[in-house]
Amino acid sequence: MRNMRKLSPLLLVFCLAFLAACGGGNNSSGSTPSTGGTGNNTDSGGRLNDQGSSSGDKVAISFWGIDGISSYVEPIIKEFEQENPDVSVEISWFSTDAIKESLKVAASSRTLPDVWFNWGGSFASFYSANGLAMDLTQVATDHNWTGIYNPAAIELAKYDGKIYSVPFHLASLGVFVKKDLYEQYGLQAPKTLAELENHMAIMHENGITPLPVGGKYGWMLMRWTEQLIEHYAGPELHDQLSALEASWTDQSVVKALTKLKEWSDKGYFPKGFITMAPEEAEMYMYSDGGYALEGTWFDQTLTSNGYDPNNYLFFKFPNEQGAVRMSSFAEGFQINAETSSEKQEAAIKLAEYITSPDVVNKYINEYGAPALSEFASTDAAPHVTVMAGEVSAGNFLITDQALPQEVVDKLFEVTDAVILNAMTPEQAAAEMQKAVDQYKANNP
């Protein structure tokens, strides 16, 4: 009897521990941000929320976005909540690379949020292909998306013929450079690659780093690589390379990598740029000058860093191929296919609200390039309308969305290797093809 009295507190502790381990909590969408997340987990009104649960008639949904859109999307979400008091939104913001990783982690553990920002191509297709993102084709029809969104944006939101995201941005990339720098050296926007290289040489002679690139994550350097491939391969072969239908040992790839190596040997990139973070490299561009191969968000980036976008000249990369295609991609909001229909409805409503013409035009100064068919122009983002017009002449899907992720990483690796003299361009091209073959073998 005495022993039982001693053991019963232990039994009680054991039971509590067992119940805590088995309780599980609410494992539906809306987990806290992991690597790189800013940990902002209150809803836009500052209220604490359950992670994606319902309370009475109020629906609570979780939203994951990237830091770059938070300055305008967060107030938009606040307004949405005011107009829709039956919906509350728990927001989490992530850096560019952190959201990619966090979504994958959440997908594996089935804790995806109700709605999340994503790029297109191979970033989004993982969720579409595996039934994690909701098929929005019927929603698109019922809500007349063709009358609202740019057809190109809707097309880029598709996977296997179905629509899997609410179009948000239709981004294209071009070259930005300080206007006063060009005026100082009496230069005009280059029409050919040779002309661009002459301008780079002039900058370099005058102590300016022509190509302030941070190569740490690969994608910043890739923007230059893909334009060189477009230049040497031409549109048709470039598309075939992206679709893994042509061999990466083609001479056009070798020439593109050789040209990158040449630029590096001439000192056109910052010293040690291969492992430099993109944010760090941008400092060179803001302070000294040089070329930024950036997208329709760049006006907003400049403004938020205290620079006037009107002081920057824009031109398409002079790849000298026909209509001079721009690298482009769509960004959108994917909806969790595995959450309740109530939450899906609220999430779609939120995504459509964020991307609606009235809201877009209200925030047009910061919004970047909307995926809408029509939107207002603004002096605060003078290049957005220009680029929207230019991209209609021709575009190709940006490489890190066009290729499977392991092939993209191999491209980053071999590009680094060429620049660091660890591989010749021919060897690098051969390694790329090996990676393509390996991918095809693993994914028949």
Next chain:
Amino acid sequence: MRLKANFAPWLFLFPALFIYLMVIVLPSLYSLALSFFDWNGVSADKKFVGLGNYISLITEDTVFRTALKNNLIWLIGSLTIMIGLGLTFALILNRQLKGRVFFRSIFYYPYVLSGIIVAIVWSWMYHPSKGFVTFFLEKIGLEALANPWLSDPKTALYAIFIAGVWQGVGLPMVLFLAGLQAIPRDPYEAAIIDGARPFQTFRYITLPLLRDTFVIVFATTMVGAMKVYDIIYGMTGGGPMNSTQVLSSWMYYQTFKYNYIGIGSAISWYLIVICLIVIVPYVIFISKRSHH
């Protein structure tokens, strides 16, 4: 009575053991099961491949071999340099020095920082044009040595390791300090009377009496070296050219970037087996000697 006496310790242990089983052991066994499959982690299509993932890592994956080599380099460096420095600092700071408490805090402080913070600080220190290391070398006339260390595959891992030592030396130092302070004064006094020199005292008294501490320090250092990840990911992302990939980071890439859950799980089990092969015999060996 004997049965009841034997049952009580298990009852005390059971809650912690249960949580350990549920949180550590069962998920580990699940990952072992996953390592025999070709699976992307979410789809219904899951193919049994047996040891195929393990074999392909050794025979086809050059980055895996690089990662394994890097972990071994980090391990050897940690066991020699990190532990050696930790012991040295502990021996110095065990003396009656003015300000020793302050210095103990200074040397231990980096250990409480997160790996990402250390990575950011040291990335800036190594910046090729604006970093402190470059600035310092230029000031002392050694600018020829200033290099973009993090961008050179030959030096990147070692540059990160220096940051890792700066961060990690605090733990062995503190453990050795605790061990040194538990050693009684009598053997030292007897040794002095017998005319022993400082090195002899260290070799024949201090080291043997620190044997139990060495077990803990070696075990924790080995495990830390095999699972190093955040400082490498933060400083180079595994580059340049995957030259600084380690097993943890490559496992992360395979699992969460490329969606090869089976391959990622196989890497994690290579890691576990290597740790067991290295640590278990050592701990058994040292524990037996310590009991004697």
